[in-house]
Amino acid sequence: MSKLAEYRQLEKHLAEQLQALETMKGDDALKKEIEFETKLRELLDKYGFSLKHIINLLDPQSSSRRQAPAQTTGTRKPRELKTYKNPHSGEVVETKGGNHKTLKEWKTKHGADEVESWLKK
Incomplete structure (x- = not known):
């Protein structure tokens, strides 16, 4: 204009x-x-x-x-426990958040989408 x-x-x-x-x-x-x-x-x-x-x-x-x-505003639903099992090593990780050291390493190595597919329901 x-x-x-x-x-x-x-x-x-x-x-x-x-x-x-x-x-x-x-x-x-x-x-x-x-x-x-x-x-x-x-x-x-x-x-x-x-x-x-x-x-x-x-x-x-x-x-x-x-x-x-x-x-x-201070109350919220507690996070649910998520269990991931690495099919390559058989290692199991249980976490309530995405800030887990081993989980981060897996996501760096294998990709976030693949690691999310390892989530046990």
């Missing part, structure tokens, strides 16, 4: 956004929200409270609901 075309496209988007902004400025509901927020912040400043204080006052359970997902 040429610089001129990009400029004109951005100019068009800016004009659309300015039009949307002007439309919102005339909205009575927005004016009421702005007035409410202004008065609320003045009241909070007057009494030395913050929005967190008000949230905790009106909904004491809100802080415990925010922390609940953090507790569930």
Whole structure:
């Protein structure tokens, strides 16, 4: 895209956004929200409270609901034990992950796809 075309496209988007902004400025509901927020912040400043204080006052359970997902993310299903048997040497390796030294050596020597085919079910 040429610089001129990009400029004109951005100019068009800016004009659309300015039009949307002007439309919102005339909205009575927005004016009421702005007035409410202004008065609320003045009241909070007057009494030395913050929005967190008000949230905790009106909904004491809100802080415990925010922390609940953090507790569930730490639990996961334990990994299952996998058993590989090398058909060349007859050696057996049992592991719960793919970071086993012997398993890595086999994958380097024989290829990962072939070693995965040695998995016992």
